[in-house]
Amino acid sequence: MGRREPQEVPKMSAAPSSELLEEDVEALKIITELTLEEDERISHSIGKSYRDLLGVRLGLPIEATDAVALPRNVDEVRRIVEFASARGIAIVPFGGGTSVLGGLRPLRGNHRAVLTVDLRRLNKVLEIDDTSMLARVEAGILGPELEEKLQSRGMTLGHYPQSFHFSVLGGWIATRSRGHLSGRYGGIEDMVQAVKVITPTGELATKGIPARSVGPELRELILGSEGSLGIIVEAVLRVRRKAEATDTRVVLFDSFSGALDVCRKMVQAGIKPALVRISDEEESAMIMALAGLEAEDTPSLILLGFEGSRLEVVSGMKGALNILAEAGGVDMGHEAASVWEEEYYRSPYQRDELLDRGYLVETLETAASWSRLWDLYAGVHRALQRVNEEQGVEGLSLCHLSHIYRDGGSLYFTMIVPQLLGREVEQWQKLKEAATEVIMHEGGTLSHHHGIGVDHLQWMREEHGEAALKALRAVKSALDPSGIMNPGKVLEEED
Amino acid sequence: MGRREPQEVPKMSAAPSSELLEEDVEALKIITELTLEEDERISHSIGKSYRDLLGVRLGLPIEATDAVALPRNVDEVRRIVEFASARGIAIVPFGGGTSVLGGLRPLRGNHRAVLTVDLRRLNKVLEIDDTSMLARVEAGILGPELEEKLQSRGMTLGHYPQSFHFSVLGGWIATRSRGHLSGRYGGIEDMVQAVKVITPTGELATKGIPARSVGPELRELILGSEGSLGIIVEAVLRVRRKAEATDTRVVLFDSFSGALDVCRKMVQAGIKPALVRISDEEESAMIMALAGLEAEDTPSLILLGFEGSRLEVVSGMKGALNILAEAGGVDMGHEAASVWEEEYYRSPYQRDELLDRGYLVETLETAASWSRLWDLYAGVHRALQRVNEEQGVEGLSLCHLSHIYRDGGSLYFTMIVPQLLGREVEQWQKLKEAATEVIMHEGGTLSHHHGIGVDHLQWMREEHGEAALKALRAVKSALDPSGIMNPGKVLEEED
Numbered sequence: 007m008g009r010r011e012p013q014e015v016p017k018m019s020a021a022p023s024s025e026l027l028e029e030d031v032e033a034l035k036i037i038t039e040l041t042l043e044e045d046e047r048i049s050h051s052i053g054k055s056y057r058d059l060l061g062v063r064l065g066l067p068i069e070a071t072d073a074v075a076l077p078r079n080v081d082e083v084r085r086i087v088e089f090a091s092a093r094g095i096a097i098v099p100f101g102g103g104t105s106v107l108g109g110l111r112p113l114r115g116n117h118r119a120v121l122t123v124d125l126r127r128l129n130k131v132l133e134i135d136d137t138s139m140l141a142r143v144e145a146g147i148l149g150p151e152l153e154e155k156l157q158s159r160g161m162t163l164g165h166y167p168q169s170f171h172f173s174v175l176g177g178w179i180a181t182r183s184r185g186h187l188s189g190r191y192g193g194i195e196d197m198v199q200a201v202k203v204i205t206p207t208g209e210l211a212t213k214g215i216p217a218r219s220v221g222p223e224l225r226e227l228i229l230g231s232e233g234s235l236g237i238i239v240e241a242v243l244r245v246r247r248k249a250e251a252t253d254t255r256v257v258l259f260d261s262f263s264g265a266l267d268v269c270r271k272m273v274q275a276g277i278k279p280a281l282v283r284i285s286d287e288e289e290s291a292m293i294m295a296l297a298g299l300e301a302e303d304t305p306s307l308i309l310l311g312f313e314g315s316r317l318e319v320v321s322g323m324k325g326a327l328n329i330l331a332e333a334g335g336v337d338m339g340h341e342a343a344s345v346w347e348e349e350y351y352r353s354p355y356q357r358d359e360l361l362d363r364g365y366l367v368e369t370l371e372t373a374a375s376w377s378r379l380w381d382l383y384a385g386v387h388r389a390l391q392r393v394n395e396e397q398g399v400e401g402l403s404l405c406h407l408s409h410i411y412r413d414g415g416s417l418y419f420t421m422i423v424p425q426l427l428g429r430e431v432e433q434w435q436k437l438k439e440a441a442t443e444v445i446m447h448e449g450g451t452l453s454h455h456h457g458i459g460v461d462h463l464q465w466m467r468e469e470h471g472e473a474a475l476k477a478l479r480a481v482k483s484a485l486d487p488s489g490i491m492n493p494g495k496v497l498e499e500e501d
Numbered sequence: 502m503g504r505r506e507p508q509e510v511p512k513m514s515a516a517p518s519s520e521l522l523e524e525d526v527e528a529l530k531i532i533t534e535l536t537l538e539e540d541e542r543i544s545h546s547i548g549k550s551y552r553d554l555l556g557v558r559l560g561l562p563i564e565a566t567d568a569v570a571l572p573r574n575v576d577e578v579r580r581i582v583e584f585a586s587a588r589g590i591a592i593v594p595f596g597g598g599t600s601v602l603g604g605l606r607p608l609r610g611n612h613r614a615v616l617t618v619d620l621r622r623l624n625k626v627l628e629i630d631d632t633s634m635l636a637r638v639e640a641g642i643l644g645p646e647l648e649e650k651l652q653s654r655g656m657t658l659g660h661y662p663q664s665f666h667f668s669v670l671g672g673w674i675a676t677r678s679r680g681h682l683s684g685r686y687g688g689i690e691d692m693v694q695a696v697k698v699i700t701p702t703g704e705l706a707t708k709g710i711p712a713r714s715v716g717p718e719l720r721e722l723i724l725g726s727e728g729s730l731g732i733i734v735e736a737v738l739r740v741r742r743k744a745e746a747t748d749t750r751v752v753l754f755d756s757f758s759g760a761l762d763v764c765r766k767m768v769q770a771g772i773k774p775a776l777v778r779i780s781d782e783e784e785s786a787m788i789m790a791l792a793g794l795e796a797e798d799t800p801s802l803i804l805l806g807f808e809g810s811r812l813e814v815v816s817g818m819k820g821a822l823n824i825l826a827e828a829g830g831v832d833m834g835h836e837a838a839s840v841w842e843e844e845y846y847r848s849p850y851q852r853d854e855l856l857d858r859g860y861l862v863e864t865l866e867t868a869a870s871w872s873r874l875w876d877l878y879a880g881v882h883r884a885l886q887r888v889n890e891e892q893g894v895e896g897l898s899l900c901h902l903s904h905i906y907r908d909g910g911s912l913y914f915t916m917i918v919p920q921l922l923g924r925e926v927e928q929w930q931k932l933k934e935a936a937t938e939v940i941m942h943e944g945g946t947l948s949h950h951h952g953i954g955v956d957h958l959q960w961m962r963e964e965h966g967e968a969a970l971k972a973l974r975a976v977k978s979a980l981d982p983s984g985i986m987n988p989g990k991v992l993e994e995e996d
Contacts, residue, residue, distance in 0.1 A: 101996060110623075135872050137870075140908055183714070184712070193712060195718075210968035210969050211966060212969070214870060214944075215945075215949075216870065216906035216909040217679070217869050217949060218677075219677035219678070219950045220725070221725050221726070222720045222726055223690075223722075223724065224965060225716075226718045226722075227721075227722075230715070230717050234716075270632070275742075276809055315770070317816070317820070329545075335900075373710050373711050374710065374711075375635060375694075375709060376630075376633040377630050413634060413711050414711040416712070449709075451710040451715060454712060454714060457713060458714075458715060466715070470707075470708075470715070470716075470719060471705060476706050477719060477722060480978070481717065481976060483975060484975035485971065485972055
C-alpha cells in the first residue's frame with residue numbers, strides 16, 4: 007500500500023491488431039492517407055489525462071484506434087465521414103492530442119471498428135479580410151502556426167490556452183477553450199464568427215455575422231461538441247491588430263480571500279485586465295519557494311496583465327493598482343511576472359516528471375458566481391484532504407483563480423499526492439469524485455474550459471438536467487443518426 | 502390603383518367564436534385566470550408588424566386566439582403547458598405584444614384550438630445578489646418596471662430596445678433582443694446568465710455560471726426560440742452599477758460611406774461607444790428637416806454616446822472625437838443628441854399616424870461583416886427603388902447603422918411609400934421580398950435583432966442550411982413532441 011518509488015517508465019504494451027477489414031483499408035487508402043502502424047495507432051489513442059499518462063507508465067493495456075487517417079483537405083474529410091457512416095465505423099477526430107479528460111479514447115460504441123482522423127494537414131490560413139478583421143482558417147492549424155501567420159500581418163487572435171504549442175483551432179472550438187488573456191480576448195466562443203463542420207448528415211456551415219436573431223444559435227451547438235456531432239474543418243475568426251503595449255506585474259496581497267474580493271470589485275468597477283491570476287496561500291508559497299523567495303506572512307500572489315493601446319495599458323494598470331494598493335496590495339513589479347509567464351506553458355510538462363517520481367498530479371477546474379466561490383473553494387480543499395487522510399497519504403492542493411468575470415470567476419485546483427501502489431486509478435477516482443461532488447453541490451460548473459470527454463460524463467445529468475439532455479441527444483441523432491461520431495464522449499451511450 | 506386617402510381607421514372585424522370546448526374552459530379556469538372576451542382575444546392576437554397594423558386598418562378578418570390565460574406564477578404556467586399538451590391545444594406565449602414579424606399570430610398548427618398565455622403577472626424581481634451583481638427576475642416584467650427596481654438599488658441592466666416601454670424580459674430573451682446601448686451592455690444574450698423555461702417535456706433550467714465548457718451551450722437554444730420550445734418564466738441577469746456619467750453628441754460627417762469607415766476604424770482601434778448610430782444622407786436630411794435645420798451639403802449624422810465611470814466617459818469621448826475630427830467630422834454637441842433620444846422611443850408610434858394617412862411604413866434590419874456592408878446597403882436601396890418604380894409610386898428609403906462591432910455592423914432601413922389601394926399586402930410583400938433577397942445574396946443575416954416570427958420563415962433554409970434546420974427541428978421535437986408551442990413560428994410546420 008506504500009507509495010511508488012521513482013522508476014523507469016514501463017514499456018508501452020502492444021496494441022491489439024486493427025479491427026478494420028482488408029476492404030475498409032483499401033477503400034480508405036483510395037480516399038486519403040491512412041496508417042495502421044502500431045506506434046501511430048497508440049500515440050493517437052492517448053491524450054494528456056491523468057489516466058492516460060498513468061496507463062502508459064503502468065503498462066496498462068492500451069485501447070488503440072484501428073487506424074489513423076490524415077486527410078489533406080475538406081473533401082477528403084467529407085469522404086471519410088461518408089465512408090465511415092456507410093460502413094458503421096466510429097470516428098474520433100484528433101487535433102493536437104491534448105485532451106485532459108479522455109476525449110481521444112478510441113471507443114467503438116456499438117460499431118465494429120474505430121478510425122482516428124488526424125487533422126494536422128488542414129492547417130492553412132485561407133483568407134484574411136483586413137476590413138472586417140476576420141481570418142478564415144482551417145481547423146487543424148496549431149497555435150504557433152496560426153499566430154505566426156497572423157502576426158506577420160500585424161494581427162493576433164490572442165488565444166493562449168496552456169496547451170497553445172500543441173493544440174489546434176478545431177480542438178479549441180470543440181472544447182470551448184479559453185486562454186490566459188481571456189479578460190481582453192474572451193474565450194474561443196467570442197472569437198469564432200462562423201464555423202464549418204462535416205457531420206454524417208452533411209455539412210453544417212454557420213453564417214458569418216457579427217450578431218443575429220434567427221432562432222436558436224447553431225454556432226453554439228458546435229462550440230463544445232467535442233467531435234460528437236461532426237468534424238470541425240474550418241472557422242472564421244475575429245482577429246485584432248497586435249497589441250501596441252503590454253504590462254504584466256505581480257501584486258502581493260495578504261490573503262486569498264482578500265485578493266478575490268478586491269479583484270471582484272476592480273472588475274465590477276469596469277477595470278478589466280487581459281490577465282488576472284490569483285494564487286491561494288498554498289500555491290503562492292510554492293511559487294515563492296520555487297523562485298527562492300521567502301515571505302514573512304503567507305501571502306496571496308496576484309498576476310495582473312494589460313494589453314492594448316499604450317493609453318489603454320497605462321490607464322488600465324494605473325486604475326487597477328490604485329484599487330489594489332488601497333486594499334493593501336504591494337506592487338512587486340515586472341520581473342516576477344516574466345518568471346511566471348515562462349512557467350505557464352512549462353508547468354503541464356513538469357507533471358510528467360512528477361509522475362515519473364511516483365506522484366499523482368491532477369488538475370480540476372470549475373467556475374461559479376462570486377457569492378458561491380468561497381464555499382466552493384473551501385469545500386473542494388476539505389474534500390481532497392479528507393480523501394487523502396482516508397487513504398493515509400499527505401497531499402498538497404493548490405488553487406488559483408484563472409479567469410475573472412463581473413459575475414464570478416473560475417478556480418483551478420492542482421493536487422499533488424504520492425501514488426498508492428497498486429491502487430493508482432482508484433485513488434485518482436476517489437479524489438476526482440469527492441472534488442466534483444462538492445463543485446456540483448456548491449453551484450460550480452462541471453468544467454469551465456476543459457470539457458467533458460469521458461471523465462466528466464457521469465455528472466452531465468446533474469449539470470444540465472433531464473430536458474436539456476434530451477435536447478442534446480436529439481441534436482446528436484439529427485446530425486449523427488448512427489452515432490459514429492466520437493461515441494461515448496459528451497453524452498453517455500444509450501442502451 | 503392610386504394611393505389611399507387619409508381616412509378613419511375602419512372598425513375591427515369581430516373575431517370568430519372560441520374553438521375551446523366547454524370542458525377545456527372549465528378545466529383551465531381551475532388552473533389559472535382565463536378570459537374569452539372578444540376584445541382580449543383580439544388584442545392578444547395582433548403584434549406590431551405592418552401586416553398586423555394594416556389588417557386592423559383595412560378591417561381584414563381577424564385570426565383571434567381562442568382564449569387568453571393570465572397565470573400568476575410558474576406553477577400555473579407549468580399546469581397550463583401540461584394541460585395543453587394532454588389536450589392537444591396550441592400555445593402562444595405573450596409578453597409585451599410588440600413582435601414586428603407576426604410572432605404572436607394565433608396559429609393552431611394541426612391542433613384544434615390555440616391558447617395565448619399572457620405573462621404580465623410574472624413580473625417580480627425574485628432575488629438580487631449584490632456580490633455577484635446578478636438579479637433573478639420573472640420573465641413577464643416590463644422594461645420600465647425592471648429598471649425602476651434595479652435603479653432603486655443603484656443598479657441597471659442597460660437594455661433599451663426601441664420597444665422598451667411595452668416589451669418584457671421573456672420577449673427580449675425569446676427574440677435575442679438588442680438595445681441602443683449595446684456597445685456597452687451587449688445584447689440580451691450577454692446579459693442572461695441563466696434561463697428557466699417550461700417546455701412540454703418538463704422544466705429546462707440552465708445553470709448560472711459566468712462561462713463553462715460542458716458540451717454545446719443549451720442557454721443559446723432558448724435565446725431566440727420565440728416561444729417555439731416552451732415558455733420562458735425566469736432568468737438570472739448580469740446587472741451593473743448605474744453609470745456614473747454619460748455623454749451623447751451628434752457629429753456631422755460629409756458622407757455615409759466615410760462615416761461608416763471612420764467608425765469602423767474607431768471600434769477596431771479599441772474605442773467602443775455605448776451608442777453609435779450613423780444615418781445615411783437621406784435619413785440625415787429627414788432628421789435635419791424635422792429639426793428645422795438646413796445643411797449646405799448633404800451630410801451624414803453620427804450619434805455617439807458613452808456611459809460608465811467619469812474617467813471612461815471622458816477618455817472614451819475624447820478618443821472618439823479625435824479620430825472623427827481627424828477624418829473631417831464636426832462635433833455638434835449635446836443638444837441635437839437629446840432631441841434624438843426623445844425621438845428614439847417615439848418613432849415607432851409615428852408609424853401609426855403615417856399609416857392612418859395612407860402610407861406604407863415598414864422597417865427592415867440586418868447585419869453583415871464590414872467588407873460586405875456597403876454593397877448590401879446599396880443593393881437594398883436599389884431593390885426598394887426598383888419595386889416602387891414598377892408599382893408606379895415614389896417612395897422614401899432611409900437607413901442607419903444601429904449597432905457596431907469590430908467585425909461588422911447592423912443596418913436598419915425604414916421605407917415610407919404611399920399605399921396602393923386594394924393591393925396593400927401585395928405591395929408590402931414585394932418590397933419585403935426584394936430587400937430580403939438582396940440581404941441574403943450580399944452576405945447579410947435575415948435578422949439582426951427582430952427575429953423570425955412568420956414573416957421571415959421562407960428564408961430560414963437559406964440562412965441556416967439543411968443540416969442546421971434538421972438540428973433545430975430535432976430540438977423542437979425533443980422539447981415539444983406534439984408541436985403545441987407557437988406552431989408555425991421560427992420553423993415551418995412539417996407535413
